Amino acid sequence: MSGKYLTFVIALATALIALGLLPGARTPALMVDIQAFTMFFDDDLWKSLNVFGHFLGAASILLLITRKMLIVWALVLSALLGGCISRVLKLTLDVPRPAALMHEDLFIIGEKLTHGSMPSGHSMTIAIVFGLFLSLYPRFTPKAQRLGLPLTALVPLVCLARVASGAHWPADVFMGAGLGLLIGCISALTVLRWESSLPRHEALNDGFRLLIASALVLVPLPPSCSLEASVALGLSLATWHFLKKNRIARAWSPNLKSTRQY
Numbered sequence: 179m180s181g182k183y184l185t186f187v188i189a190l191a192t193a194l195i196a197l198g199l200l201p202g203a204r205t206p207a208l209m210v211d212i213q214a215f216t217m218f219f220d221d222d223l224w225k226s227l228n229v230f231g232h233f234l235g236a237a238s239i240l241l242l243i244t245r246k247m248l249i250v251w252a253l254v255l256s257a258l259l260g261g262c263i264s265r266v267l268k269l270t271l272d273v274p275r276p277a278a279l280m281h282e283d284l285f286i287i288g289e290k291l292t293h294g295s296m297p298s299g300h301s302m303t304i305a306i307v308f309g310l311f312l313s314l315y316p317r318f319t320p321k322a323q324r325l326g327l328p329l330t331a332l333v334p335l336v337c338l339a340r341v342a343s344g345a346h347w348p349a350d351v352f353m354g355a356g357l358g359l360l361i362g363c364i365s366a367l368t369v370l371r372w373e374s375s376l377p378r379h380e381a382l383n384d385g386f387r388l389l390i391a392s393a394l395v396l397v398p399l400p401p402s403c404s405l406e407a408s409v410a411l412g413l414s415l416a417t418w419h420f421l422k423k424n425r426i427a428r429a430w431s432p433n434l435k436s437t438r439q440y
Contacts, residue, residue, distance in 0.1 A: 184363065187312050191359035198297070198353030204273075206280050208348055209341065213285050216342035221287050225404035227339035228288075229411065230332055231300025232403060233257055234394050236307040238415045239332075241387050243325040244318055245422060247378045248369055250386045252314065256306045256365035263357065264302055268294035276344055286344035288402025298346040301354030302361070304329075304336040309362020314370075343402050384423070391416035 197203060216224065229235040237253050273296040276284050308329045315323060337351035346354075369376065394412025399405070 183312055183315060187309060187359055187363045191309075191356045191363070194352050194356030194359070196356075198349045198351075198356060200349065203349035203352060204347040206276070206283065209276050209280065209344075210283050212338075212341050212348065213344070216338065217285060219342075222404060224287055224339040224342045225402060226407040227332075227336050228300060228343060228403045229399065229407045231298075231304050231336045231340065232399055233303055234390055234397070234399075235403075235408065235411055236303045237390055238394065238411055239307055239329060240310065240326070241390060242415060242418055243322045245383065246317065247376070247383050248314070248317065248373060249310070250383055251376050252310050252365050252369045253307075254386075255368060256310060256361055259365060260299075260302055260306050260358065260361050263361065264297060264299045264354075267297055268299075271296045273347075273350070276347060284344045285342075288343055288345075289400060291345055295346055296350050296353055297357055298337070298340050298350040298354035300340050301333075301337045301346070301351040302358035304333050305355040305358025306362040306365070308333050309359040310366050311362075312359075313363045313366030345402065384419070387415065387419050391419065 202208065230239070237257075240249050240253065272293060274293060275291050275295040277286060277290050278292040311318075311326050311329055315326075318326065333355060337355055340346040340351050341348055391412045394408050394415065399408050
């Protein structure tokens with residue numbers, strides 16, 4: 179990972195964490211103002227975006243743009259780190275959610291949550307994936323680099339969706355996004371450090387992708403997430419996996435002649 183990418187990730191993460199510490203980023207008045215804007219859009223939009231704040235949805239993004247085994251290990255490590263850090267902070271800080279303090283002015287999409295507001299786990303998750311993408315950017319093919327660029331817009335949209343759903347204060351999503359970027363960066367640096375020692379079995383790669391795809395289709399996500407979006411994403415990942423596998427198999431088959439024109 180080059181110095182410029184590392185510097186950018188750390189600077190952006192620091193800025194987001196600083197925003198999350200501002201007292202004004204956790205006020206009912208700010209929630210009302212933001213939701214006055216988000217209510218112009220259909221609930222299904224925010225529920226679909228919430229899917230990408232879940233690990234299954236966020237992980238599928240990187241799995242769709244590359245088949246590198248390095249990404250699988252980075253996702254596994256970052257999921258473990260992110261899950262532990264998020265859980266510890268939520269239990270330790272125990273910040274009341276908007277629903278615990280705003281009884282009439284709050285619009286809620288999905289389940290009503292009252293405790294464990296800081297940090298936002300969904301915002302942290304999508305930011306972790308973005309952090310992995312930025313940190314491992316030079317390792318992606320040019321095509322994968324282009325396909326991953328929408329992540330730049332997806333991170334703030336998922337953060338906004340958590341506020342639109344009434345699940346988090348703006349401070350929570352800032353903090354979650356900042357921590358997620360750092361966790362993604364640390365996870366990427368770790369797997370790069372130990373890359374030569376990590377197993378590269380194709381069966382592990384295939385199994386992880388099919389596991390994520392199956393879970394998106396079969397495992398019920400929280401009510402704030404769109405079932406249709408989850409199933410569509412899972413089917414897309416499974417279909418893309420089999421298409422890529424078939425393409426690779428055909429390319430390496432000695433019995434098939436290439437039809438490519440040179």
